[in-house]
Ligand SMILES: Nc1ncnc2c1ncn2[C@@H]1O[C@H](COP(=O)(O)OP(=O)(O)OP(=O)(O)O)[C@@H](O)[C@H]1O
C-alpha cells in the first residue's frame with residue numbers, strides 16, 4: 001500500500017461498524033520488520049500515556065502484549081513482511097464497558113481467517129490464544145487491500 005491507497009484503506013477502515021463510538025487516537029505506519037514489534041509497543045504506550053493518562057498499568061501491559069502479538073503475526077504470516085502495516089489505536093469514552101481498541105492492518109496473505117489454535121502442547125499458536133483470553137473481544141476482517149485483526153481491552157480508569 002502506498003500513497004493514495006494507504007489513505008483509502010485508512011478511511012474505509014475507520015468507517016467500519018466496530019469503530020462506532022470509539023475515539024480514534026492515532027495510526028502508526030510500520031515497516032514489516034522484527035524491530036517494528038518493539039516500536040509498536042512503545043508507540044501505543046506513548047499514545048495512551050498522553051491521551052488516556054488514567055489507564056491502569058495492568059491494562060497497559062495487556063494492550064502492549066496483545067499489540068505485540070498482532071504485529072508479530074502481521075510480519076510473520078502476511079505479505080507485510082515485504083512491506084508495511086498499520087497500527088490503529090482508539091478508545092471509548094470512560095465509563096461502563098469502556099475499551100481500548102487496537103487494530104493491526106496488514107497487506108494480506110493466502111491464509112484463511114486467523115483462528116485460535118486449541119492444541120495446548122503446540123510449539124506455536126499462543127498469540128491469538130492470549131488475545132482471545134485477555135481481550136474483551138477480538139476479530140478479523142478483510143480490508144481491501146489486506147486484513148485487519150483487532151482486539152478491545154476492557155478499561156476501568158484508575159481512581
Ligand atoms: N495477520 C495474519 N495473517 C494471516 N494469518 C494469520 C495472521 N495472524 C494469524 N494468522 C494465522 O493464525 C494462526 C494462529 O496465530 P497465533 O498467533 O495464535 O499463532 P502463531 O503465530 O502461529 O504462533 P505464536 O504466536 O505462538 O508464535 C497462525 O499460525 C496463522 O496461520
Ligand SMILES: [Mg+2]
Pocket residue numbers: 069072073125126127128
Ligand atoms: Mg503469533
